[in-house]
Amino acid sequence: MKEAVTDILKHSQLSITESRLKILELFTKHNKALSHADIEKISSKNFDRVTVYRTLQTFVDKGIIHSIPTADNSVMYALCKETCTEGHHHDDHVHFICDECGNTYCLDNIDIPKVTIPKGFSTHQVNVLVNGVCKSCK
Amino acid sequence: MKEAVTDILKHSQLSITESRLKILELFTKHNKALSHADIEKISSKNFDRVTVYRTLQTFVDKGIIHSIPTADNSVMYALCKETCTEGHHHDDHVHFICDECGNTYCLDNIDIPKVTIPKGFSTHQVNVLVNGVCKSCK
């Protein structure tokens, strides 16, 4: 497990530090999106708030995680797939937020639906955000 | 114009106050989503920050405006259609954010696409957020 995490950092040409290892491990262990607050709460070691902010920003920059817009405008982050690289995110998948447990999941298997846009408008990116009840909470 | 605004407040059983009139007028005049900061900036009279927060919350509660999730997790608000009522929002439309001018628009004419969700999941609400370039900026 720790191997995989180290490899991700190396692959992104990031130096291997305790904060990066621990925080990235949280993402690989929990199969769901995490907020800054989540990370501070569930992390064994108490990193400085600033370190967590900077680590998350670094991961986003490097294409390791992506941020997720949510209906309540809290900031969530989740692991990217291999296709994302520095400066080039391709997180075109549906995000599902369970109104029961509050967990946010990336639904990678679902196709992003085609959205028709008015004449004269052009599309860069489509975010689809579904609220509902997840499998475990049903 | 001011008539319409007054009517909306009456219809929602809200007392007619200067803050509510002015803030609601901003939404009817500007045909786009507004943030808390926008309102403080463009409003002629300088309302207290707290008043703006409370007015926006009241409008959301009453089904007059709805909040919009955005990719950068800033909080935006836009006018609801007539179908929204106290405690019952029906803002099932696409939101478009222009990456040039930064404006956010509600696309009411576009159909919300059908999203297929994995077995065992159920859907309450779908938010579709499109980033791109708007007609005026093209």
Place this chain on the structure above:
DNA sequence: TAACATTTTGCAACATTGTTGCAATTGTAT
């Protein structure tokens, strides 16, 4: 219109979230 009851506002104080500069520490390469 005037008096009253109710609601809303503005202020102050506080809480939460995020940012920046800088010195001390840690990681990497020689």
Place this chain on the structure above:
DNA sequence: ATACAATTGCAACAATGTTGCAAAATGTTA
């Protein structure tokens, strides 16, 4: 092991949002 570069933690600050309460505005009734 040493030297250099990058990262961390701290402090201070900025931005955003919340709460309690007294003053002011609004709606209601007489």
